[in-house]
Amino acid sequence: MTGKLVLENLKHRPMRSLLSTLLIGVPVTLILTLVGLSHGMINDSARRTQGIGAHIIVRPPGSSFLSLSGAPLDQRIVDNFFARQPHVQLAVGVVNQPVEGIFLGLTGVDLEKFSQMSGGVEYLEGGPFRASDDVIVDDYYASQHHLHPGDAVRLLNTTWRVSGVFRGGKLAHIIVPIDSLQQKISSTGKISQIYLKLDNPANIPAVMQDLKKRLPDYQIYSMQEMTALYNVNNVPLLSGFIGVVIGVGVVIGFLVVSLSMYMAVLQRTREIGILKSLGASNGFILRMIWVEALALGAGGTLLGIGMSFGAWGLIAAFVPIPVEIVTSWWPIAAGITLAGASFGALYPGLRAARHDPIEALAYE
Amino acid sequence: MSNAQGIIEVRELRKVYRVGSVDVLALRGLDLTVNAGEFLSIVGPSGSGKSTLFHIIGGLTPPTSGHVRVADHDLASLTDAGRTRLRKQTVGFVFQKFNLLPNLTARDNIAVARHIAGMDQKPDPQFEEILRLLGIASRLDHKPNALSGGEQQRIAIARAIVNRPAILLADEPTGNLDSENSCAVLGILRNLNERLGQTILMITHNPEAAVYGHHTVHMRDGKIIERT
Ligand SMILES: Nc1ncnc2c1ncn2[C@@H]1O[C@H](COP(=O)(O)OP(=O)(O)O)[C@@H](O)[C@H]1O
Ligand SMILES: [Mg+2]
Numbered sequence: 001m002t003g004k005l006v007l008e009n010l011k012h013r014p015m016r017s018l019l020s021t022l023l024i025g026v027p028v029t030l031i032l033t034l035v036g037l038s039h040g041m042i043n044d045s046a047r048r049t050q051g052i053g054a055h056i057i058v059r060p061p062g063s064s065f066l067s068l069s070g071a072p073l074d075q076r077i078v079d080n081f082f083a084r085q086p087h088v089q090l091a092v093g094v095v096n097q098p099v100e101g102i103f104l105g106l107t108g109v110d111l112e113k114f115s116q117m118s119g120g121v122e123y124l125e126g127g128p129f130r131a132s133d134d135v136i137v138d139d140y141y142a143s144q145h146h147l148h149p150g151d152a153v154r155l156l157n158t159t160w161r162v163s164g165v166f167r168g169g170k171l172a173h174i175i176v177p178i179d180s181l182q183q184k185i186s187s188t189g190k191i192s193q194i195y196l197k198l199d200n201p202a203n204i205p206a207v208m209q210d211l212k213k214r215l216p217d218y219q220i221y222s223m224q225e226m227t228a229l230y231n232v233n234n235v236p237l238l239s240g241f242i243g244v245v246i247g248v249g250v251v252i253g254f255l256v257v258s259l260s261m262y263m264a265v266l267q268r269t270r271e272i273g274i275l276k277s278l279g280a281s282n283g284f285i286l287r288m289i290w291v292e293a294l295a296l297g298a299g300g301t302l303l304g305i306g307m308s309f310g311a312w313g314l315i316a317a318f319v320p321i322p323v324e325i326v327t328s329w330w331p332i333a334a335g336i337t338l339a340g341a342s343f344g345a346l347y348p349g350l351r352a353a354r355h356d357p358i359e360a361l362a363y364e
Numbered sequence: 365m366s367n368a369q370g371i372i373e374v375r376e377l378r379k380v381y382r383v384g385s386v387d388v389l390a391l392r393g394l395d396l397t398v399n400a401g402e403f404l405s406i407v408g409p410s411g412s413g414k415s416t417l418f419h420i421i422g423g424l425t426p427p428t429s430g431h432v433r434v435a436d437h438d439l440a441s442l443t444d445a446g447r448t449r450l451r452k453q454t455v456g457f458v459f460q461k462f463n464l465l466p467n468l469t470a471r472d473n474i475a476v477a478r479h480i481a482g483m484d485q486k487p488d489p490q491f492e493e494i495l496r497l498l499g500i501a502s503r504l505d506h507k508p509n510a511l512s513g514g515e516q517q518r519i520a521i522a523r524a525i526v527n528r529p530a531i532l533l534a535d536e537p538t539g540n541l542d543s544e545n546s547c548a549v550l551g552i553l554r555n556l557n558e559r560l561g562q563t564i565l566m567i568t569h570n571p572e573a574a575v576y577g578h579h580t581v582h583m584r585d586g587k588i589i590e591r592t
Binding site (some may be wrong): 001002004005008009011012051168270271273274276277278279280281284354357358361 | 453464465
């Protein structure tokens with residue numbers, strides 16, 4: 001019966017109900033879209049890392065995960081040390097440089113060695129670099145910037161020429177000759193990290209153990225560990241940002257419900273008086289307001305989930321950024337919204353419950 | 365006038381409303397006894413305290429001083445929760461303005477009262493008969509704004525008695541009705557009283573309505589000045 005009362009109240013003011021759910025739904029959409037974007041981008045990066053074809057990655061001492069810029073390592077150790085280790089078939093040093101804030105944006109590499117390691121680069125258009133100011137870009141970056149072989153592209157204050165477009169999913173969106181990149185960022189002879197390909201994946205633990213013993217300060221990961229590290233929680237800014245958006249969502253849910261229920265309680269003062277004259281307790285009134293707030297919150301969550309599909313479709317259609325529908329976040333978004341709605345219902349609910357029945361009945 | 369068996373016993377009842385810094389004496393030492401099964405009319409000029417008396421007997425507001433006993437509840441010592449229970453179980457209200465919940469159908473208005481009293485699950489064979497008695501069986505699926513005043517008041521009566529309260533308090537139940545509907549509603553109240561033994565207190569302005577009761581008490585300035 002409480003449900004019916006709530007339902008009829010919601011139906012009685014359809015515009016108010018719709019607007020409230022819409023306002024509650026917007027932050028839900030925001031949260032879900034943001035989470036979908038981070039998951040999409042991070043999973044994309046993980047795939048990209050796997051596509052390199054290496055087994056072990058070696059990073060310099062003191063570097064932090066995902067701060068990929070800088071080239072502190074002397075590249076001579078690649079050939080003089082790593083390539084000579086037992087079971088190491090191929091050692092490739094790379095220079096990473098973020099551009100335009102793209103995750104795993106630009107990498108300098110010896111293309112021949114990299115092809116060997118990754119099993120070849122597949123060109124959709126054009127081919128490998130021929131000149132020192134050539135770049136190859138992946139289909140994602142190419143479609144985003146409408147690039148074709150022969151086009152000029154400006155990166156790191158330099159004009160480069162696109163020599164080829166490769167099928168994405170490997171290493172980085174943009175690949176340049178390692179020497180040119182080292183020169184541009186004044187790190188001649190230096191590299192950011194080293195990829196190792198072994199003769200047999202079964203030897204990964206043994207090689208890692210040996211390397212860790214001999215290079216105690218270096219960060220040595222298997223590729224499996226590396227991809228496992230691609231996780232929202234390992235991106236401090238991202239998880240912080242999601243936290244902020246969740247906070248904003250809770251506050252908006254709280255405010256919308258608070259305002260909406262407050263006005264509803266005002267409008268229904270007389271009805272609350274009637275219910276009290278029938279013997280409804282304060283708890284009954286409070287529960288009624290609370291259930292209505294929860295209904296608005298639930299409606300907002302559903303609408304928000306629906307709208308997140310819309311946002312997903314729009315992003316997929318117009319912005320070539322990987323975005324995922326992360327269903328595991330639906331209950332989280334619902335929980336956040338319902339919590340906000342519950343708190344929002346508290347003040348109006350208590351006000352309604354404490355109405356003096358005679359005054360409420362006299363209310364016009 | 366005193367009767368130890370009264371279902372309602374009121375002695376020296378005072379009610380003071382504080383409005384800003386002014387004390388309004390709504391009831392000034394009122395005595396009243398109502399027997400179970402009685403149909404009592406209450407008349408008196410506007411502002412004489414009739415509604416206030418109902419609000420106290422019905423547990424909508426506490427008395428300021430005096431002794432009030434309603435069906436074995438001592439109202440002076442009742443808490444807010446106790447008064448809520450009294451409204452739920454012991455009294456039913458019928459108002460001049462009907463006071464139906466506008467968003468619910470007539471049927472649901474009645475069902476809400478049953479729900480609040482925790483009686484939703486219990487079947488009530490006698491209630492169908494009451495609905496026929498009230499002549500509203502065919503109007504139950506309409507919302508109040510689709511019902512005439514007379515129909516609304518009959519639904520309100522049905523809602524007030526659905527939980528079988530010991531006492532029905534009707535505050536000017538015909539005040540918003542034309543004479544034909546007034547007659548119908550008054551007839552229903554008399555029927556309820558005669559057939560079900562429902563104790564009824566009815567406030568009215570209209571002397572013709574007052575004669576439906578067994579007795580009439582006259583109020584003035586917060587007191588009962590005459591009983592006929
Ligand atoms: N809630 C209230 N607050 C302040 N004064 C009130 C309130 N209810 C009634 N009064 C005053 O008490 C007196 C009696 O009112 P009421 O019981 O409504 O009389 P009646 O029903 O006989 O017209 C009036 O002077 C009225 O103004
Ligand atoms: Mg009155």
